[in-house]
Amino acid sequence: MSQGKKYFGTDGIRGEVGKGVITPEFVLRLGWAAGRVFAKEGRGKILIGKDTRISGYMFESVLEAGLAAAGCNSLMVGVMPTPAIAYLTRAFHCDAGIVISASHNAFYDNGIKFFSADGTKLPDEIELAIEAELDRVMETAASEKLGKARRIDDANGRYVEFCKSTSGYLNLDGMHIVLDCAHGATYDVAPKVFRELGAQITVIGAQPNGLNINEQVGSTHPSALQKAVLDTGADVGIAFDGDGDRLLMVDHEGQAVDGDELLYILARHLSVNGTVRQGIVGTSMTNLGLEVALEKLDLKLVRANVGDRYVMEQLNEHDWVLGGESSGHLVCKHVTTTGDGIVAALQVLSALRASDQSLAQAKTGMRKFPQVMINVKLPSQMDVLALPPVIDAVSHAEAELAESGRVLLRPSGTEPVVRVMVEGEDISQVQKVCKQLAAVVEAAVS
Structure with a gap:
């Protein structure tokens, strides 16, 4: 809490x-x-x-x-x-x-x-x-x-019109999109939005029965969408979660495109038209590759705590308009007040149309750094980050990675574990450092 x-x-x-x-x-x-x-x-x-x-x-x-x-x-x-x-x-x-x-x-x-x-x-x-x-x-x-x-x-129709308006009534004629509605809250409105904007759509995960929400579909289970995109030869796939406030996309090659990559595509597009000027907001879990890619656009990345509430706080503090999480909870504050999967998807499609690129091409400007995370169980509530052996191990890990990586220890807010995360350019080094650090944490709390 x-x-x-x-x-x-x-x-x-x-x-x-x-x-x-x-x-x-x-x-x-x-x-x-x-x-x-x-x-x-x-x-x-x-x-x-x-x-x-x-x-x-x-x-x-x-x-x-x-x-x-x-x-x-x-x-x-x-x-x-x-x-x-x-x-x-x-x-x-x-x-x-x-x-x-x-x-x-x-x-x-x-x-x-x-x-x-x-x-x-x-x-x-x-x-x-x-x-x-x-x-x-x-x-x-x-x-x-x-x-x-x-x-x-008429609430349904009102929201459909609102979503369409946020994209300037984007013309999606000639685009084939697979929508995965996670058997959730977007099952009715999302197909209407994209169909009315002219897209050819294939819909999966749109048969809710009260018990199947998020079950092997949606943004947390992208394999169903990846298969559908490849099977139908679609241009792009879009998956929402059960309540429709986050998304994950799939390119025409069947590759998943997460929130960090979508933020890059949006930041690049919105910086060209002047909507994004100084920077965007991510979280402590945002991939280092996004930070590096943004530097090339002369944009900063400010990291908030995990949670859309904290992303919004940083957006308000800096008076910025774009932020989000790796999970696909993206806030496009220039067009709406909260994270919205449908609205964010339309913003990405607008960026693709403006650049005349496929989703696969648009994401190539950002290279994701390898990231490894190990959960270490805690016997009780304790401040792991204050333990001297852990402090020393983190300092050693950061020194070894230098400028090519980073270390994050984050206690879970929902279960008795601490998440040990390491990312960097060299996957072998990242795996080694993460295992060593997790071992120190485990020994320190046992």
């Missing part, structure tokens, strides 16, 4: 359905608590969307009930990508938006995340205010002050 917070992590509240806080009882109270916070200046109006998990029906109902009990009205849009909720929250002038989703996780997980009225992640003080209400006894508002709920029937 984030510092000082009991329930909220870096991306809302998430866990296994029926366990911990991901229960109908807690989510009912969460809806009530959020309603109390957002209804303080009046009745309040909250937009609610979800991905395709079977548990979404249950949590949608109890959220709406909790909000109504607090005196808040709800607008229900059903299955929609997470970034669509950010957009629609602004479009309908809501006080907040709520997404029921666990992103790229399996169907048995679910979560709740919020957007502000501006379509951005909630500030810490609002999340803390919601948590404070959760500690209160739940009281139902007077009958005349109870909230209502109504379903928005």
